[in-house]
Amino acid sequence: MEQDGQLKYMDIFNHYLGLIRSGVLRPDSKLPTESKIAEQFQVSRITVIRALKQLQADGYIRRIQGSGSYVQNQKPADSGLKVVSLIMSLHGQGRELQLIQGIEQKLKAAGYILTVHNSHENSEEERDLILKMKKDVQGMILYSASSIENNRLFEDLMKEHWPVVYVDRYPMNVPCSYVTCDNKDGGYQLGDFLCSSGHRQLALVYHDIVGLSSERDRFDGFMKAVSTHQIPQKNVKILSINRNETEEVVNRIYDELYVLERDKARCPTAIFTFNDSLAILMMESLRNRADIVLPESFTIAGFDDLIGFARPVPFVTIRQDYLAIGEAAAELLLAKMESKSLVNRQVVIPVQLVHYPKSGAK
Missing domain, CATH: 3.40.50.2300 (Response regulator)
Structure with missing residues (x-):
């Protein structure tokens, strides 16, 4: 029962967080009453209050006694910079530079700065980076270490309508936007x-x-x-x-x-x-x-x-074509960040077979 309550609490939290982040609920909009939310999600008022308190603690709503809960004006980042993080495993290969170049040139043209972080093909490192970066950036592009190991986190990002685009490896059974070669x-x-x-x-x-x-x-x-x-x-x-x-x-x-x-x-x-x-x-x-x-x-x-x-x-x-993959990923992310698009899109880039003859002795 406690686990069910935990899941319900997160469902409510993610539901309203998604509505706020996507712009459906604008600043100063009033949320439904606690009793109506409890009825909608079939939970106790205690569970509703817990979710609302978490939204308040994270700065998304303000609660006024006797009046209700309202969407808080989100403060812009202190630096004034618009930042996107790319999280991937870095191996020092030319393809990585092409991918980064494709992403960066599109984001730069739109006024964003790209930061790159190495997950070392480790799902735990990847998870830590995601949780750390999402507090300070406007969006993320993920070249994930695994399509399944961080699925619960990927589901949470989806429910929050958090701006994220996946490259090459996309989560299985989680609706998302991704770019991959064919x-x-x-x-x-x-x-x-x-x-x-x-x-x-x-x-x-x-x-x-x-x-x-x-x-x-x-x-x-x-x-x-x-x-x-x-x-x-x-x-x-x-x-x-x-x-x-x-x-x-x-x-x-x-x-x-x-x-x-x-x-x-x-x-x-x-x-x-x-x-x-x-x-x-x-x-x-x-x-x-x-x-x-x-x-x-x-x-x-x-x-x-x-x-x-x-x-x-x-x-x-x-x-x-890693350059094209990077450019397409940046374009999808910009649509999510700038247009508040909730539509998930998938882009598949064509590939080319290359045959090399033998050269050099065994």
């Missing part, structure tokens, strides 16, 4: 290319197709292509690894696929890793594995187009 089509293009090139024994190596929407979509697209080419699913070996990409992890993958496999006819002639950083590590490791006999047509497929070095085997990947 991950499903990218996965399909890779699968179609490999199958059309004659590959019949395949392997997939992924991190988390349950917790990462981008990987789930790439997986779905790839398997659709495999099905279209009428390749049995038993011909596709699927391996899951954690996010700690190391040479030791890669060596275990090679051992499982090639060293421990007794039927060499079942060894994959192509491996699809769900990002290029893992693909790069796999290609680098090949130089130290003289014990592995690879099929003549062996190919590695990745995603992101980060390759820029000698390739011991042919490589195929998907190129994303």
Whole structure:
């Protein structure tokens, strides 16, 4: 019962916070009476009073004894600056700079300053950053560490109508605005290319197709292509690894696929890793594995187009337009902040398949 009361209290708090933040309830507007709110939400007046007191403590309403509760005029930030925070995992890659550039140039033109914060692919760090930043900024763009681990927080942001846009990885089962590349089509293009090139024994190596929407979509697209080419699913070996990409992890993958496999006819002639950083590590490791006999047509497929070095085997990947993704994310966020838009929009940016031939010896 106490938990139900807690949820009801938060429902009331988030309901009126959303109406205030979105501008539906304007400054000096009067809220319904405590008894009417209690009737609407089917709760006790004690629960209603608790929610109203929290709104008052956070500066959203003022309560006048004998008169009622009124929306408080929101004080502008002391600095007068309009700030947006981007929360993401930073790896020092060029794609991140393109994404940031796309976001920043759109926000700057509208008079906003962008701050960037590193979550280190850690959902707890991400949560702490969100809770800290939302007190001081006008909106946020999230390149989330997970599509599910902070779902309760994402639901609260949605209920509050807090201006937020997700990039690449979007929350599952939470209505939201997001911008992503066409991950499903990218996965399909890779699968179609490999199958059309004659590959019949395949392997997939992924991190988390349950917790990462981008990987789930790439997986779905790839398997659709495999099905279209009428390749049995038993011909596709699927391996899951954690996010700690190391040479030791890669060596275990090679051992499982090639060293421990007794039927060499079942060894994959192509491996699809769900990002290029893992693909790069796999290609680098090949130089130290003289014990592995690879099929003549062996190919590695990745995603992101980060390759820029000698390739011991042919490589195929998907190129994303990170600049366009950043620009679109900023435009969606500006609509939420400036126009108080409550409409959630989803933007999908097309992708391009890129094929690199072998360059350099194993």
